[in-house]
Amino acid sequence: MTRKQLFENICKKKSFLCVGLDPDLEKIPKHLLQKEDPIFEFNKAIIEATHHVAVAYKPNTAFYEAYGTKGWTSLEKTIDYIHLAYKDIFTIADAKRGDIGNTSGMYAKSFFSQLDFDAITVAPYMGSDSVTPFLEYPNKWTIVLALTSNKGAEDFQLNENLKTNNGNYFFEEVLKTSMKWGTAENMMYVVGATKAEMLSQIRKIIPEHFLLIPGVGAQGGSLEEVAKYGMNKQCGLLVNSSRGIIYAANDETFAEKAKLGAEKIQQQMQVLLEKMGV
Amino acid sequence: MTRKQLFENICKKKSFLCVGLDPDLEKIPKHLLQKEDPIFEFNKAIIEATHHVAVAYKPNTAFYEAYGTKGWTSLEKTIDYIHLAYKDIFTIADAKRGDIGNTSGMYAKSFFSQLDFDAITVAPYMGSDSVTPFLEYPNKWTIVLALTSNKGAEDFQLNENLKTNNGNYFFEEVLKTSMKWGTAENMMYVVGATKAEMLSQIRKIIPEHFLLIPGVGAQGGSLEEVAKYGMNKQCGLLVNSSRGIIYAANDETFAEKAKLGAEKIQQQMQVLLEKMGV
Numbered sequence: 147m148t149r150k151q152l153f154e155n156i157c158k159k160k161s162f163l164c165v166g167l168d169p170d171l172e173k174i175p176k177h178l179l180q181k182e183d184p185i186f187e188f189n190k191a192i193i194e195a196t197h198h199v200a201v202a203y204k205p206n207t208a209f210y211e212a213y214g215t216k217g218w219t220s221l222e223k224t225i226d227y228i229h230l231a232y233k234d235i236f237t238i239a240d241a242k243r244g245d246i247g248n249t250s251g252m253y254a255k256s257f258f259s260q261l262d263f264d265a266i267t268v269a270p271y272m273g274s275d276s277v278t279p280f281l282e283y284p285n286k287w288t289i290v291l292a293l294t295s296n297k298g299a300e301d302f303q304l305n306e307n308l309k310t311n312n313g314n315y316f317f318e319e320v321l322k323t324s325m326k327w328g329t330a331e332n333m334m335y336v337v338g339a340t341k342a343e344m345l346s347q348i349r350k351i352i353p354e355h356f357l358l359i360p361g362v363g364a365q366g367g368s369l370e371e372v373a374k375y376g377m378n379k380q381c382g383l384l385v386n387s388s389r390g391i392i393y394a395a396n397d398e399t400f401a402e403k404a405k406l407g408a409e410k411i412q413q414q415m416q417v418l419l420e421k422m423g424v
Numbered sequence: 425m426t427r428k429q430l431f432e433n434i435c436k437k438k439s440f441l442c443v444g445l446d447p448d449l450e451k452i453p454k455h456l457l458q459k460e461d462p463i464f465e466f467n468k469a470i471i472e473a474t475h476h477v478a479v480a481y482k483p484n485t486a487f488y489e490a491y492g493t494k495g496w497t498s499l500e501k502t503i504d505y506i507h508l509a510y511k512d513i514f515t516i517a518d519a520k521r522g523d524i525g526n527t528s529g530m531y532a533k534s535f536f537s538q539l540d541f542d543a544i545t546v547a548p549y550m551g552s553d554s555v556t557p558f559l560e561y562p563n564k565w566t567i568v569l570a571l572t573s574n575k576g577a578e579d580f581q582l583n584e585n586l587k588t589n590n591g592n593y594f595f596e597e598v599l600k601t602s603m604k605w606g607t608a609e610n611m612m613y614v615v616g617a618t619k620a621e622m623l624s625q626i627r628k629i630i631p632e633h634f635l636l637i638p639g640v641g642a643q644g645g646s647l648e649e650v651a652k653y654g655m656n657k658q659c660g661l662l663v664n665s666s667r668g669i670i671y672a673a674n675d676e677t678f679a680e681k682a683k684l685g686a687e688k689i690q691q692q693m694q695v696l697l698e699k700m701g702v
Contacts, residue, residue: 168527208523208530214538218496242523244547245486246574246638249446252486260492269522269547271569273576291549296524298551301601308588308597316594319586323579 147236147264148285149331152356153380155201155234157424160416162381163408164202164238164358166388167192167224168209173393175400185213185220188400190227192392195405199412202236202384203228204358225261236384237264238358242291244269244276251279258283265289267336267358270320274327281328288333290324293317293348295338295361304341321351330354337376339367339385345375356382363390369411373418381424387411425514425542426563427609430634431658433479433512435702438694440659441686442480442516442636444666445470445502446487451671453678463491463498466678468505470670473683477690480514480662481506482636503539514662515542516636520569522547522554529557536561543567545614545636548598552605559606566611568602571595571626573616573639582619599629608632615654617645617663623653634660641668647689651696659702665689 156162169185178184193203205224210217228235243253243266250268257266258280265287268277280288293303302308303317310319321335330352337348339361348357357376361367362385369385376383391411394403434440447463456462471481483502488495506513521531521544528546535544536558543565546555558566571581580586581595588597599613608630615626617639626635635654639645640663647663654661669689672681 170530206523206527206530208521208527208534211534212530212538214500214534215493215496218493222492240523242521242547242550243486245484245518245520246572246576249484249486252448252484252490256486256489256492260490269520269549271547271549271580272520272572272574273579273581275574275576277576294524294550296550296553298524298553298555301551302549302594302598303551308594310586310588316580316586320580 149356149380152201152236155236156381158234159199159201159412160419161199161201161412162383162385162415162419163200163411164204164384164386165192165196165200165391165408166240166360166386167203167205167392168388169220169392170209171213173396175396175398177398183216183220183223185210185217186223186227189220189224191401192404193228193231195401196391196408197232197235199408200235202238204238204240204386206240222261225263229262238289239263239266242267242269244272246272247275247279250276254280254283258286265334267291270324277324277327281332286332288328289358290320290333290335292321292335293337293341293344295340295367299338299341318351321348325352325355330356334358334384336360339372342367342371342375345372349376349378353378354382356384359383359385363387369414370418373422377418377422377424379424381419385415427634427658430479430514433514434659436512437477437479437690438697439477439479439690440661440663440693440697441478441689442482442662442664443470443474443478443669443686444518444638444664445481445483445670446666447670448487449491451674453674453676455676461494461498461501463488463495464501464505467498467502469679470682471506471509473679474669474686475510475513477686478513480516482516482518482664484518500539503541507540516567517541517544520545520547522550524550525553525557528554532558532561536564543612545569548602555602555605559610564610566606567636568598568611568613570599570613571615571619571622573618573645577616577619596625596629599626603630603633608634612636612662614638617650620645620649620653623650627654627656631656632660634662637661637663641665647692648696651700655696655700655702657702659697663693
């Protein structure tokens with residue numbers, strides 16, 4: 147999917163919502179466990195209930211690998227289902243991969259050819275040749291971890307003691323270096339909503355790039371703050387919600403409750419898009 | 425596997441060789457492609473030919489994920505086969521995972537429960553809570569990326585411009601911070617052989633930890649240099665070779681050539697172990 151198409155979908159749905167598909171057999175409704183593929187059935191129901199207000203879905207690979215080959219099959223079925231049923235959905239493999247060049251090339255093959263995702267999240271620690279193999283696929287996106295939403299972000303990314311001589315946090319150096327590897331047409335960045343006050347600083351470095359924002363909801367980030375400091379003229383945001391939508395209920399009403407939860411966020415997003423003149 | 429058991433296996437085999445199982449359908453012998461599971465057959469033949477001189481095997485997950493569910497099945501079969509056939513082998517999932525706490529917990533479940541690996545490689549960028557869930561499994565190992573063997577290591581890990589005020593490279597800060605998350609009994613570090621001259625500096629920070637050393641062979645690192653600067657009293661090294669062994673030939677003699685290649689490295693390792701008095 148191109149940046150233009152993604153922006154058109156945001157305008158059409160008046161939403162920049164990404165739904166995180168992180169299915170956990172211990173948390174999904176019990177009645178689904180009798181099905182042959184409970185994870186796929188769960189995802190399918192969530193997608194059917196929310197696709198009218200979601201522009202993107204983001205399965206985190208950990209929640210599939212935890213169930214081995216069966217989980218990997220559920221992931222394949224989920225992505226195939228999205229692409230068959232809904233042409234206007236942006237799909238993100240939240241995989242946080244990254245390895246030496248030829249190995250990252252195999253990961254790119256896995257997620258862009260084998261599974262046909264639109265985007266993958268990657269970790270920057272190993273530098274340029276661990277990321278550039280992903281950038282070679284046309285109309286595919288590489289989403290680099292910059293400032294994550296977890297407590298551990300303070301260990302390296304946002305550690306005062308590791309500031310460089312020019313006064314930058316380490317994650318700012320990651321932004322400045324990695325932005326040269328691609329363009330705003332094939333790269334995005336992960337920036338946690340729990341650090342929303344950093345967004346205006348980040349926008350000085352990367353005004354154009356889309357940002358994938360986790361941490362709204364269960365992790366405590368504020369949608370208003372994110373829009374205020376992070377939105378640009380083409381929206382430039384994909385805000386993810388996982389647990390707040392997919393686990394809104396764990397009985398037979400789960401899809402209906404997910405729908406209500408997603409619609410509520412979309413309504414907030416519509417107001418924010420109008421307010422910012424997008 | 426405990427550190428004591430690992431050291432006993434090193435002493436018994438007079439070897440600290442780790443064989444990287446990175447099967448690529450475009451590179452493995454053509455006659456295997458007629459088999460039902462060419463990747464597993466390839467791995468099984470390599471393991472049978474080299475297990476007497478290898479203390480560890482390291483499948484890189486990228487080379488399995490690239491073939492989707494089929495690849496994941498080959499990985500499961502490979503690990504099950506190693507554990508059934510050879511009790512004294514240390515198994516490493518070269519997966520370079522790392523995510524927020526509950527998600528890293530799912531990866532730990534995947535590789536330590538679902539697949540029963542002894543160890544997994546993890547990326548440190550997201551900090552402590554992205555790594556500690558792996559450390560909760562008894563007798564399992566977490567191998568943190570410190571200084572990798574690729575060119576991109578110079579972007580962040582070994583970048584002069586990113587040295588901290590106390591004169592450390594970024595990867596040294598990663599060592600100093602992350603070593604507090606576990607012990608030399610449940611953590612190792614990846615240090616590329618292509619940076620062997622850095623090993624004496626690294627040994628000042630972490631004298632006891634085992635190091636997983638890629639980059640000998642195809643990537644140009646020297647075994648002698650690695651042993652000279654990196655070996656400690658309990659060896660403290662697992663040196664990986666992938667392409668140099670598994671692709672020593674790509675015809676029906678591949679296993680035999682892999683055996684000769686692995687035995688040659690073991691003989692060099694035996695000399696180095698004796699020279700260092702281990």
